[in-house]
Amino acid sequence: MSYRIVGDWGTSRLRLFRIEAGHVVARVEAAGIGALEDTPEATLRTAIAPWRADGEPQAITLCGMVGSRNGWIEVPYAACPADVAGWAAEAGRIALDGVPVAILAGLACTAPSGGPDVMRGEETQLFGAIARDPVLRTGRHRIALPGTHSKWATIEDGRIVAFQTFFTGELFALLRDRSTLLRAAARSDADPAAEQAGFAHGLTRAGDGDLLLGALFEARSAQLIEGRSPDWAAGYLSGLLIGREIAELAPTAGETVGLIGDPALCDRYARALAARGIDTNLLDGDACVLAGLALMETDR
Amino acid sequence: MSYRIVGDWGTSRLRLFRIEAGHVVARVEAAGIGALEDTPEATLRTAIAPWRADGEPQAITLCGMVGSRNGWIEVPYAACPADVAGWAAEAGRIALDGVPVAILAGLACTAPSGGPDVMRGEETQLFGAIARDPVLRTGRHRIALPGTHSKWATIEDGRIVAFQTFFTGELFALLRDRSTLLRAAARSDADPAAEQAGFAHGLTRAGDGDLLLGALFEARSAQLIEGRSPDWAAGYLSGLLIGREIAELAPTAGETVGLIGDPALCDRYARALAARGIDTNLLDGDACVLAGLALMETDR
Incomplete structure (x- = not known):
């Protein structure tokens, strides 16, 4: 065959x-x-x-x-x-x-931050997602691809109009594994209360509470002053960075954001987005990339 | 004797x-x-x-x-x-x-970011600075101590009322030496144009341009898309992080900020502060720590 x-x-x-x-x-x-x-x-x-x-x-x-x-x-x-x-x-x-x-x-664009931005691979998942879902072919939609370098894409009438890459995943790994913020190795970053504390700081938009560089150091001070564990600090940092990534894009309540990526990580993004009143829709990453690759088949 | x-x-x-x-x-x-x-x-x-x-x-x-x-x-x-x-x-x-x-x-406080914060050593320089300069003993003043973990202290009527630690120096070293943002080792981070590009993003306060996690990735995209060098990326990252640290504290134009620390690093902070219309006053760190240590002498 x-x-x-x-x-x-x-x-x-x-x-x-x-x-x-x-x-x-x-x-x-x-x-x-x-x-x-x-x-x-x-x-x-x-x-x-x-x-x-x-x-x-x-x-x-x-x-x-x-x-x-x-x-x-x-x-x-x-x-x-x-x-x-x-x-x-x-x-x-x-x-x-x-x-x-x-x-x-791949795709290149001028990102919302004002600088150049690029992707290679994610565009295939995005075009696959658009091919699989007629809803994405009209109006404005956002799809996030959490990962080492998260991408947030804006889709308008079935076109990818812009995207922004966030350094969040790699930054979290650097802070967890290579920085002095954790005073000992973390075994887990899954403490729900720590995550919520991180979300609370990270999701704050602008104003006096908008201190990302300041809030990072709190992972360390909380261990020194409040007796928090390295696991708590890891959960806090994860929540802080994911919350901050979302706050920088300021999705609006009522919007539904599509998520493509590792299910456990997407689940974490979904919790942060829910804390801002935003619904999410988990898309099947394998199905999306296959649909995107199929777009090049001449006999489809 | x-x-x-x-x-x-x-x-x-x-x-x-x-x-x-x-x-x-x-x-x-x-x-x-x-x-x-x-x-x-x-x-x-x-x-x-x-x-x-x-x-x-x-x-x-x-x-x-x-x-x-x-x-x-x-x-x-x-x-x-x-x-x-x-x-x-x-x-x-x-x-x-x-x-x-x-x-x-050392000193502990609730930082402007809302979390606990601590210092050990810098308080001695700060009390020394206050002992050396009568101006600091009345009214409100801010002193920054740039370094691996920068501290910004607020002095009121000769008391240290609060401070905030920023993870800026350690974060810069992690990003320069351990991340994928630089595509090759940087020899220098002293490119003035790169620093200005970083300041321009970092000093932006809130609003649509307030994308720190997004702007970090631009160090990499600029190498891929605009042919920038690793040295440019290092200078951009330094400017971005220092600018962002300053933006998070939002010192007001007309204020004079005292600086204590490595002179070359303090000079970089002074340039970023000048770009926001803020004057700086470089204090002698050795003289400050000696003056602070002398405060414990019983026979002074």
Whole structure:
């Protein structure tokens, strides 16, 4: 049976899917662009060799860091606002042993903070989310992708008009693991009361309580003065940073924000958003990326 | 001639001064509380042994982390608002081979961010600054102590009424050395244009431009999109964080802020404050700590 291969090739791993008649029939994983032990081409060839034993794929479609400067080929970022056709047209095209390979473009925009911003991989999930849900094709919507570098995208009439990257996840890991804010290693950051204390500071918008750099140090002072544990401090910092990320974007009560990402992390964002009166809608990240990759199939 | 010994014993080093008739006649350095290879008592005994060869000191006065839980003895924090007499009364008293030793208390307060906050060592510089300058003994003044953990203190009628610690210096070092924001090691963070770009974002108070977590990521995007160098990103991050620290405290134009600390770092703070129309007054940190330590001398 004829088949295609699609894949999400990020910094930490490559996830490949074998698609027959629109369905995933097999999966395989290999090294991410940041962890390659061979060229991207050789890595891909090795990963899909078992599938090629019963015939060549019709085509291969890849998204993510594979299109970055350190990837297989550098595919320029498509500019926002971007609709699906304009974005898909920017894909880079090469071949693997004669099989056509499309490498999807990332997106670049001027972020709400006023500076340049970029994504590679998340745009495929976002266009997939739009393809899966007709509601997203009219009006204005926001979708957040929590993670090491969280992205918040604004969708208008089915186009991605802008996005903002937040350094929240990496910053939390640095503060938890490398800073003096925790006086000993934390075993958990899941203390609900600590999280709420963090939300309370982080979600404050402007005014006198708006002291992020000041509030960070409170994780340490609370251990010295109030006998708080490192676990409390970790939960507080997680809540503070997530709350602050949300406050910086100031979503409005009544809005429904879509969430794509690790379910436990999305759950934490959903609690912070609920504390501001905002509903959330958890989207299936795998289904979104597959739908986005399918947008490049010519025979769909 | 009779003499006293005073010392500032912080985390990274011990600085000892031999005082005769109110003047520093000798100095010596030894290991900080965070770098001890022996007990605090033995470390001090070794450091001052040469001075004791011609007679015992009348007294020893120490400030800083020597009074912390990991120091020589734990001296409880004095509470703010604190005047010099109340603070001095909280000193811990022990002896070294019969010589009386006073270990000055740190201060605790409820910070402007609403949480608990503490200092150990900076209070001695602040009370020293107040002792040196009659202007600080009436009205309201602010003194900033830039450093790994910057402190901003509010002085009213010669009392320290509150302070706020900012995690700025440690955060900058983490972002420069340990994060993915710089795509290669920076050689310098002294690019004036990069600093100004950071100030421009950091000094923005609230409103739509108030995106610290968002603006952090711009250090990376600017390298990817605008061809900026790691040195530019380091200068931008330094300016952004210092600007943000200042914006969180919102000093008002016309105010004069005292600065105590490393002169190059204080100069950077002075530039950021000048960009908000605020004058600064660089205080001599060594003179301030010596004046503060002298406040414990009974025969002054």
